[in-house]
Amino acid sequence: MGDSGDRREPRDFLRVAHRPSEAEIHARRIANEFLQGFRFFQEVDRCVTVFGSARFPEGHRYYELAREAGRQLARAGYTVMTGGGPGIMEAANRGAKEGGGRSLGCNIELPQEQEPNPFLDEWLDCDYFFVRKVMLVKHSTGFVLFPGGFGTMDEAFETLTLMQTGKIENFPVVFMGEDYWQHLRIFVRDSMVEAGTISEEDLDLVYRTDDPAEAVAHISERSKAIVAGGR
DSSP: OOOOOOOOOOGGGGTSOOOHHHHHHHHHHHHHHHHHHHHHTTTOOSEEEEEOOSOOOTTSHHHHHHHHHHHHHHHTTOEEEEOSSSTHHHHHHHHHHHTTOOEEEEEEOOTTOOOOOTTOSEEEEESOHHHHHHHHHHTOSOEEEOSOOHHHHHHHHHHHHHHHTTSSOOOOEEEOOHHHHHHHHHHIIIIIIHHTSSOGGGGGGOEEOSOHHHHHHHHHHHHHHHHHTTO
């Protein structure tokens, strides 16, 4: 179980200007949280991160789709990591446990006191969203995006931006829940590509399917291609 140590409230970090001494205190907290995360995840291998909304309950079709995806990822030998909370995150972790695999979380401390879901083998608690995002991306070699809100969009576009700019490898990224994403896909293709703000080839960074077996096969094939290419 993770422990981010000093739990003093970090919410004012981005809200107000700080004197140099106060800024240094925040910098030390942030550095400490990064170091704890690096230690926690140092032995994680063959990991796929699943992103998605905390708001879909058990029985919802997206919840059950994420649960099946987690189960099949585990059976294929992948560690499944999520943000550690409820909804899609819980579903993917639950499926990983049912599939006999390792289930990890990177939980965020929120004012509404988000608790880690009960299907985690281990988890890390974070105060800072940006530290959490680094951990979820840095230690994974594949990503599955389920329907979600602002947070999921943030995670999706930051991951794709890191790939587009060469900051990380072009790891497999699978979007599931195609009916939810269809308007975003149209916007990306008809507005962003048309305006030249992204390139046509950037569309190839994303694979779309609602078939968990197909998603896992794509992740496995793409991962092998990266290794074979020596990248």
